[in-house]
Amino acid sequence: MVSSIKSFYISYDAVNESNTFGAGDFISGRIFLEVSKEVKLSSLSVKAKGKAKVLWSERYGQVTVVYHAKEKYFSQERVLVQERAAGGAGEDYMTLINQGEEKYDSVLSPGIHVYSFTFQIPQGNMPSSFKGCYGKIIYTLEAKLSRPMRVSSKAMAEFTFVSKPDVSIAHLMEPQFGTRSKNLKFLTSGNVSMDIQTEKMGYMQGEVLQVVAQINNISSRIVTPKISLYQKQSFFAKGKRKLYIKKILKEKGESIPPGTHRSVTQQLTIPVDLPPSVLNCPILQVEYRLKVYLNVPFAKDPEIKLPLIVLHALSASGPMTQLNTPECFT
Structure with a gap:
């Protein structure tokens, strides 16, 4: 018919x-x-x-x-x-x-x-x-x-x-700091350390994030600073949590020779279509982490992780979508 x-x-x-x-x-x-x-x-x-x-x-x-x-x-x-x-x-x-x-x-x-x-x-x-x-x-x-x-x-x-940004979140617009030091032993010797700072924790879509790192390489190896941004998707049901990690951005700085102190400034631009953080849903959360680490040959890389909150920008063009998200959920 x-x-x-x-x-x-x-x-x-x-x-x-x-x-x-x-x-x-x-x-x-x-x-x-x-x-x-x-x-x-x-x-x-x-x-x-x-x-x-x-x-x-x-x-x-x-x-x-x-x-x-x-x-x-x-x-x-x-x-x-x-x-x-x-x-x-x-x-x-x-x-x-x-x-x-x-x-x-x-x-x-x-x-x-x-x-x-x-x-x-x-x-x-x-x-x-x-x-x-x-x-x-x-x-x-x-x-x-x-x-x-x-x-x-x-x-x-x-x-x-789009949920309105929660400006009451503690430390949202305050500088963030992190420090890490590591003694190297296997196939190398000495110590590497870094102190990092960002301007704030909350960034709009499309905004430039700047990381300033003070790096001391008192070791016998060349070290390379790297920075990455990744997303944490957390799903909650029946007292269980399911976690999915997604890499968003990654940048590499110039290598630092042995016995050298360097001040390194690295920038990342938050993608304009990156979904904003979701912190007000009891069964689904979307969080972001900034990871700064030193690539050290033949050793475990020292790293610092800082929380980052992505806020919706009214000037961002196009609807928000999940970048390259696998079609796991229907």
Whole structure:
């Protein structure tokens, strides 16, 4: 049987250049429905909602245990079309839940029909959109079309939600320091040490991060300073934690000869599309670490790790995506 529904989809309007939304923003859109002949609707509704979920499995001998958890942030619904109950009084359609919004007929003529809607995203400390290896935080618009004696049709569009930066985080804009010293013994001798400093802990997408390191190479080997930025995705369910580490950036400085003291300045640019840190979700966290280390031949590299918080920048172009994330979660 050929379906009388030729197309059914949902779209929304951007409110800024980065096509992102925050708490309290209004999101407006339209449902597009094209029918090839006269169609009678039982109902047409649209929902705006936000949720987080994680899922992974682990094998213990012959037993596979599935770990999963969900968090719901909000769910709002608008009924655009509602057929009159049999024998009831009134029109064959109803107004939207909010007074003053348009009302639509439940009997459609052949052609394209467009239904408008508006939601206000609620206030609250909701986490930013994120898709990771074993979980995701997603915000969606979902339309549902019901007809008599037919299976319901659904359409969905995701939108990117960005949590407001939490400026109350301790030491967010204060300098960070680290120090490390190591005595070398195997196939070499002496001591290497480094003291590092960064301007702050919180950086916007696209911002330049500068590391200043004081390095003492009182050893018989050449050492090479290196710097890297990596992401930690943590997923929580049933008292367990699943960790996924992702390398973001890596830079190498000039080698430092034996018996030398050097002041080294290294810069990293935070990618503009790097997802911001997620610290306000109990089942999914996204953290970043800055690692500065000395590559020492034939020895374990001394290293310093500092926490780094990535903040959303309104000037960042394009929606936030997870860079080269494996499709582990569906």
